[in-house]
Amino acid sequence: MKNKEVAAILYHMAELLELKGENRFKVIAFSKAARALEGMNEDVEAVAARGALESIPGVGKAIATKVAEYLQTGGIGSYNELLSSIPAGLTELLQVPGLGPKTVMLLSEKLGVSDLDGLEEAAKKHQIRRLPRMGATSEARILRSLERYRKRSSRIPMGVAQPLVEQIVAYLDGIEGLDHVTPAGSFRRGRETVGDIDILATSTRPADVIASFVKMPLVDDILVKGPTKASVIVKETIQVDLRIVDHRSYGTILQYFTGSKEHNVKLRGIALQKGYSLSEYSLTHLASGEEQYFEREDDLYAKLGMQYIPPELREDEGEIEAALRGEIPSLLETSDILGDLHVHSSWSDGRGGIIEMAAAAKARGYSYIALCDHSPSVGIAGGLSPKRLLEKIEAVHRANETLDGITVLAGTEVDIKADGSLDYPNSLLSECDIVVAAIHMAQDQKAREINGRLMRAIENEHVDIIAHPTGRIIGKRDPYDVDMQAVLEAAAEAGTIMEVNAHPSRLDLSGRWCRAAKGLGVKVAINSDAHSPEGLDVMPFGVLTARRGWLEKGDVVNTLPLEDLMGLFR
Numbered sequence: 001m002k003n004k005e006v007a008a009i010l011y012h013m014a015e016l017l018e019l020k021g022e023n024r025f026k027v028i029a030f031s032k033a034a035r036a037l038e039g040m041n042e043d044v045e046a047v048a049a050r051g052a053l054e055s056i057p058g059v060g061k062a063i064a065t066k067v068a069e070y071l072q073t074g075g076i077g078s079y080n081e082l083l084s085s086i087p088a089g090l091t092e093l094l095q096v097p098g099l100g101p102k103t104v105m106l107l108s109e110k111l112g113v114s115d116l117d118g119l120e121e122a123a124k125k126h127q128i129r130r131l132p133r134m135g136a137t138s139e140a141r142i143l144r145s146l147e148r149y150r151k152r153s154s155r156i157p158m159g160v161a162q163p164l165v166e167q168i169v170a171y172l173d174g175i176e177g178l179d180h181v182t183p184a185g186s187f188r189r190g191r192e193t194v195g196d197i198d199i200l201a202t203s204t205r206p207a208d209v210i211a212s213f214v215k216m217p218l219v220d221d222i223l224v225k226g227p228t229k230a231s232v233i234v235k236e237t238i239q240v241d242l243r244i245v246d247h248r249s250y251g252t253i254l255q256y257f258t259g260s261k262e263h264n265v266k267l268r269g270i271a272l273q274k275g276y277s278l279s280e281y282s283l284t285h286l287a288s289g290e291e292q293y294f295e296r297e298d299d300l301y302a303k304l305g306m307q308y309i310p311p312e313l314r315e316d317e318g319e320i321e322a323a324l325r326g327e328i329p330s331l332l333e334t335s336d337i338l339g340d341l342h343v344h345s346s347w348s349d350g351r352g353g354i355i356e357m358a359a360a361a362k363a364r365g366y367s368y369i370a371l372c373d374h375s376p377s378v379g380i381a382g383g384l385s386p387k388r389l390l391e392k393i394e395a396v397h398r399a400n401e402t403l404d405g406i407t408v409l410a411g412t413e414v415d416i417k418a419d420g421s422l423d424y425p426n427s428l429l430s431e432c433d434i435v436v437a438a439i440h441m442a443q444d445q446k447a448r449e450i451n452g453r454l455m456r457a458i459e460n461e462h463v464d465i466i467a468h469p470t471g472r473i474i475g476k477r478d479p480y481d482v483d484m485q486a487v488l489e490a491a492a493e494a495g496t497i498m499e500v501n502a503h504p505s506r507l508d509l510s511g512r513w514c515r516a517a518k519g520l521g522v523k524v525a526i527n528s529d530a531h532s533p534e535g536l537d538v539m540p541f542g543v544l545t546a547r548r549g550w551l552e553k554g555d556v557v558n559t560l561p562l563e564d565l566m567g568l569f570r
């Protein structure tokens, strides 16, 4: 469905028009149309096919023509003109979180700021604080925001890296003379973003493998091409390093290139204490000079007197000490997950009816799925009125009578409103099988307000789960200003479950907060927040995040059979 894609362009056009100082009504028209498209359930292409684009609220003739043009040609002429009429530096400034068209215009007109460097200079020279409606605080905020923007624009989200790695590994697997092939580096450790992609392979014919690798259709540019290694650029900006290594030291090399650097440094220290020098290729006994190679990583760890350490833990955050003591947790596996407790259906902004979502869940081996559609405050997402919610609960009950091997839970993702109250009365929440609560509006409140809202929801006896608790969108939106430690303590006290939202742009809670939750005895639910049947497939990203947070099966509620799970809910 292209609705979101088209909406994003219309939003961008609105921003660009505003930046150019265009008529206010024109700007509003574009953002209104964008919002309507974004919140629409029907596929925009289907609407266009029936010639009904102008029936979309806010879409007049002019915008309808542009949308049709986009759907037919994949581009919009007037959008391209608009883009080329504005210096690229200015449009990039708009990408910096917190900088809207008004601010960018002000900076450009009063200070001559025309790109990121100019912005940095103006902030550092304290010129921004002297502008109208600005001050030292906004100046500092802009500078921080700019630094974050620069940092994040260079890292690749796991959700982007994963399908690429899959594609590259499948391609390499097809090359003759290649044995093992494994991603290493931060990708193998399951980090939420990766700087580049590292791949290791073993082969008796390295030169042939390298030659095929650099010819991969995905490759845009070749940076290095040697006899056993190569670095290429794919998707214009993403670096992929391939190393062909020797079979007999595969384990040692894989360990080294999996990292992290901090983990490796600590491990080398341990090796030294035990009388060995550990290199990229081998372990050398210092006294005898005897060199040992390891085909398997676990043999290397065992030789150093420790348990095998799963890659997700290798961040030098206590895992080496735990492995020496024999206390590495037995981490959660994707196959432990028995159901998904937060998905949307076509009752609100999802694409997929009750039966369809249930079938998709069953096909993925689940035994239950909770349909948690939005509440009225989230109007953009088709939130259900109380009456509609009751109808949906009825429909779910009816569906369960016909379904076999899967149970649908009638739930809600109730909005935690700006004042901390919930968007449905308790009497209605008590009709639901499961209540997931989340913040959607007024996300930039101060910590005092946000904490208060979350705590009030946590303490409500009808609320089972808090969804995407920090609200961050990786690379786009910072977490709420929130004291998460305090929130987790409240959740522990109340027995409220915290979500790990498995969508790769959220991963919220993060691994770090998963570990803190576990430390406090807070249970976690890993949910896809799917808005379509295929949306269920993000679950492994959530599991990866939970593993990075040291979570075991017992820490995660949707590993429980349904009866035990229902016992947890209030």
Ligand code: DGT
Residues within 6 Å of the ligand: 184, 185, 186, 187, 191, 193, 194, 195, 196, 197, 198, 256, 257, 258, 259, 260, 261, 264, 265
């Ligand atoms: P990234 O790509 O920034 O997300 O992070 P990594 O961990 O993938 O780092 P990368 O690609 O620079 O290097 C891959 C692995 O190679 C890294 O995790 C550990 C190892 N490595 C790289 N440089 C060093 C180093 O200077 N010392 C040690 N001990 N290991 C290193």
Ligand code: CA
Residues within 6 Å of the ligand: 185, 186, 187, 194, 195, 196, 197, 198
């Ligand atoms: Ca890397």
Ligand code: CA
Residues within 6 Å of the ligand: 185, 196, 197, 198, 241
């Ligand atoms: Ca690398």
